[in-house]
Amino acid sequence: MNSLMRVETLAANTFREAIRNKLLYTLLGFGILMIGAGVLLATLSYVEVDEILQDMGLAAIRFFSAGIAIFVGIGLIYNEVERKTIFTILSKPVSRAEFLVGKWAGLTFTVWLQLALMALAFACVSWMAGAPLGFDHAVAISLIGLELMVIVAIATFFSAFTTPMLAASFTIGLWMIGHLSRDLRSLGEQSDLNSVATMADGIFQFVPDFEVFNKTLEAVHGLPIAASEIQLAIVYALGYTVATLVLASMIFNRRDFK
């Protein structure tokens, strides 16, 4: 119970700090602008106007939300150590794991809030353009929320032991690979060399598979999304997040704060 109160306090403070980050508003602004720009792009086509509009809208949501999660997340722990605010926090009955979870929870809540704002902009643009909106769109956006949760955990992990620049490089790299990991495995399977296939499969098992959270195609084209796929995405997000935070906590526990 006490642990929960400490995590909640740290998360609330992280949220208050994150919403003061100018980069967050810049990326949020660009995201909403891109969602709106979908209307212009759709006018260039005579067919599938609604699909282009919504495809671009969901892509903008995913891209800019991930940008916020990465660029705000990378400084999450590093700034606390650099500014030495961590000294007074860890001298209280706060474990390092609670500290990490609190920071992660605060930023996850922040990115979910900006996701809700972008979703609102997406709904408004779709409604004004007369494009259909349904449950599948809500599912697709919710799954982006799960993806953001994992990205924040990865950014927290790297921020726990490296500089923001390196943390950004590693997190962006993992995010990009995470969206291509299925293609990588397919390429490996097509190779004549067993070692290449094994290596590609090994990479696939290790890096996150962010395509689990990508249901843009289904939402935009009105294709069914199976309940099992949603369940898999939830379990995958929770599992990957917990594993990443446990690993981050193990590394963070060994750190000296000079």
Added chain:
Amino acid sequence: MTFENRQVICVDQVVKDFRPGLGLRRKRVLHGVNFQVQEGEIFGFVGPNGAGKTTTLKILMGLIRPTDGRASILGRDVAESEFRDRIGFLPENPYFYPFLTAREILTFYARLCTVPSKRCADRVEELLEVVNLSHAADARLRTFSKGMLQRVGVAQALVHDPEIVFMDEPMSGLDPIGRKEIRDVILSLRGAGKTVFMTTHILTDVEMICDRVAIIVKGAIRHQGRIEAFLSDDTASTSIVLAQLPAETATQLEDDYAIEMRGVGDRVELTASAKDVGDILGLALSARAQVVSVTPHRHSLEEVFLTAVQEEEGER
């Protein structure tokens, strides 16, 4: 074991090595540091810059892991976090979230220490009063001066009413009024039966308020003991300032007592050994000189401190 001599902090042969870069080479910054602090005392941890004071304190706070040895507080290993609601910590030059107000930051720390909600608001108001910040309770910390931030630091260290308070250079950067306020807070903590562990290099503060002292130089404890042991009752030398001293008497004093005089205007200052003071004053008065001041100097903590540092320099 009586209440008075219960050991609450125990540092046992603590060694700390750091790796300065990416290589395998290690630099030893603490060489088997060993001391104990008893309940209810103000313990001064004194040393020059780079001696290892802050490193030792960070080990006690669990911010740095010792390479070897053991450190415990209230019988618990310093690596644990659960007992930390019984200790408070003021870091050197504390930095706080600038977007929060003094009241908000104290509430934040109180909640981290799981101070009950009903008690929280009262405790925060009480502490704002203690550190004289009630007038700035709702101002953002970014607008605070260094002295005000130091007072916020003291308040956050006390927000959960800890049994032991650790302070890293608590008087650093404060004006004389601020230093007196912090000194008064520390003394009131002792009055309330708390234990205070403070690192400092301001020796006059140590002499004024500490019960026991440890001197650390180059990562090793050189001296430790009760403050009285460092302050000898014997007068080592006496400074005498005389006015209107005739030249021939001055020459006689220099020759007879092998003293050197420093003149400022019509005054001269001389330093004499304690046994010669009576004779010198007698001669000066018989020559119709005026005695402006007579200041006896005792062996001070500063001398012990400087000797320890010089010995260390000599050994290198």
